[in-house]
Amino acid sequence: MSNIQLSKNQKLQLEELSESASELLKHRARLILAYAEGKPTMQAAIEAGISRGRARYWKRQFLANGMGIFNLDSEEDELSGETHQLISSTGPVLISVAKPDQTVDDKTPTHEEVAFPLPQENVGVNADDSLAEAGRKVWLYHFAIMLSHEQGTLLGENIEELHDMRVATRRMRSAFDIFGPAFNPKIMKRYQKGLRNIGGVLGQVRDMDVIVDKGLIYQNKLEEQDRQGIDPLLTAWKETIDAERIKLIKHLQSEAYKRFKQDFNKFLQPPMGIIDLSSSGNETISRIRDIVPILVYSRYAAVKAYETIIPSASITQLHALRIEFKKFRYALEYFKEILNETTSKTINEIKQYQDHLGELHDADVACQLVRVFLKKWEENQTRSPIRERINPEAIVTYLAYLHAERYKLMITFPELWVNFNRTEFRQNLAKTISML
Numbered sequence: 427m428s429n430i431q432l433s434k435n436q437k438l439q440l441e442e443l444s445e446s447a448s449e450l451l452k453h454r455a456r457l458i459l460a461y462a463e464g465k466p467t468m469q470a471a472i473e474a475g476i477s478r479g480r481a482r483y484w485k486r487q488f489l490a491n492g493m494g495i496f497n498l499d500s501e502e503d504e505l506s507g508e509t510h511q512l513i514s515s516t517g518p519v520l521i522s523v524a525k526p527d528q529t530v531d532d533k534t535p536t537h538e539e540v541a542f543p544l545p546q547e548n549v550g551v552n553a554d555d556s557l558a559e560a561g562r563k564v565w566l567y568h569f570a571i572m573l574s575h576e577q578g579t580l581l582g583e584n585i586e587e588l589h590d591m592r593v594a595t596r597r598m599r600s601a602f603d604i605f606g607p608a609f610n611p612k613i614m615k616r617y618q619k620g621l622r623n624i625g626g627v628l629g630q631v632r633d634m635d636v637i638v639d640k641g642l643i644y645q646n647k648l649e650e651q652d653r654q655g656i657d658p659l660l661t662a663w664k665e666t667i668d669a670e671r672i673k674l675i676k677h678l679q680s681e682a683y684k685r686f687k688q689d690f691n692k693f694l695q696p697p698m699g700i701i702d703l704s705s706s707g708n709e710t711i712s713r714i715r716d717i718v719p720i721l722v723y724s725r726y727a728a729v730k731a732y733e734t735i736i737p738s739a740s741i742t743q744l745h746a747l748r749i750e751f752k753k754f755r756y757a758l759e760y761f762k763e764i765l766n767e768t769t770s771k772t773i774n775e776i777k778q779y780q781d782h783l784g785e786l787h788d789a790d791v792a793c794q795l796v797r798v799f800l801k802k803w804e805e806n807q808t809r810s811p812i813r814e815r816i817n818p819e820a821i822v823t824y825l826a827y828l829h830a831e832r833y834k835l836m837i838t839f840p841e842l843w844v845n846f847n848r849t850e851f852r853q854n855l856a857k858t859i860s861m862l
Contacts, residue, residue, distance in 0.1 A: 430461045543570035553715040561605025592628040620686035630670040655820020725754040748783035769858040789832040
């Protein structure tokens with residue numbers, strides 16, 4: 427956060443400059459006002475319309491020289507500072523270029539920078555895009571969403587910020603399977619690793635939070651006198667979340683994560699990062715209108731491949747099926763803008779199957795965690811005097827409840843599978859790609 431504090435007079439001057447000064451001074455004034463409001467550098471830079479590097483530079487200058495940074499000797503001095511371009515709502519732009527002979531410190535960029543993207547209403551995929559260009563748009567769209575939830579995730583006041591950030595990373599990771607062939611495999615491997623690291627630390631916190639939340643729901647349904655019995659379990663799980671959050675914060679504040687964001691952002695800017703397929707011996711670069719039907723039906727086929735094992739499927743196999751449902755759904759979401767209007771209906775139906783299997787997976791993981799807790803509980807209890815040992819009945823009862831939930835979700839899934847297999851679903855799927 428900023429350590430800039432303004433006097434009433436300074437604030438009034440800056441507000442006036444932000445409205446009536448030259449463009450260059452408007453940017454600086456808006457930057458200092460944003461910092462004074464406590465906004466982080468990324469957000470302050472976006473509001474000012476300059477790069478993060480220049481934002482940090484002018485913050486240091488203001489702390490050293492105060493309002494003196496707004497004194498320009500001549501119009502020539504004003505033009506020699508740095509080139510600014512406002513960030514529009516249509517996407518990322520190049521926003522600062524320092525002159526080669528400009529004197530800057532080692533933290534001030536001396537090369538062209540790329541602004542981080544802002545969330546957009548649509549992905550912007552067109553039917554005539556190449557596979558590489560469509561992939562770039564998809565990644566850029568979800569990358570912007572991921573970044574928009576970063577500060578909220580760090581604050582930890584609203585767990586949905588973390589959830590949304592994790593979902594964005596999942597969609598980007600899944601997109602590698604579809605769009606990866608259009609790019610250099612070595613480059614893809616590097617960015618996949620970066621996203622996998624982010625998703626890992628986010629997932630550890632989110633998964634435990636979901637399990638704790640369900641535990642609290644169960645606890646609140648109990649009679650008041652029985653609720654305390656489950657407290658030791660929930661307390662232990664919350665301590666796990668706290669420990670995982672420390673790892674998460676450490677990662678999001680690490681230099682490795684910052685480098686990943688900068689590198690991935692540059693990779694996603696047109697035309698940077700795009701690898702011409704012809705350079706690797708493939709002379710054909712198809713439009714996605716010609717590729718999407720294959721991609722969608724290959725995802726559908728991956729789900730259908732589980733049909734023969736549904737009657738005897740293990741929980742592990744059902745979890746793998748859930749992942750295939752998710753990939754199938756994401757494939758449709760990536761291309762939703764160029765598909766038939768029935769696509770949303772198909773996506774929502776797939777989500778129902780995915781969610782059912784997700785609930786099953788959560789119940790199974792919770793069963794495992796409770797068993798681990800009870801084992802440690804028993805070990806700890808044997809070290810205590812007999813009279814001080816605590817009855818684990820409430821936690822054992824909760825384990826039985828989780829087993830029952832897992833069983834119910836498991837035996838009811840074959841009914842959902844029958845629904846998925848119906849002719850209407852196949853017809854709706856065919857309609858989704860009929861526009862191509």
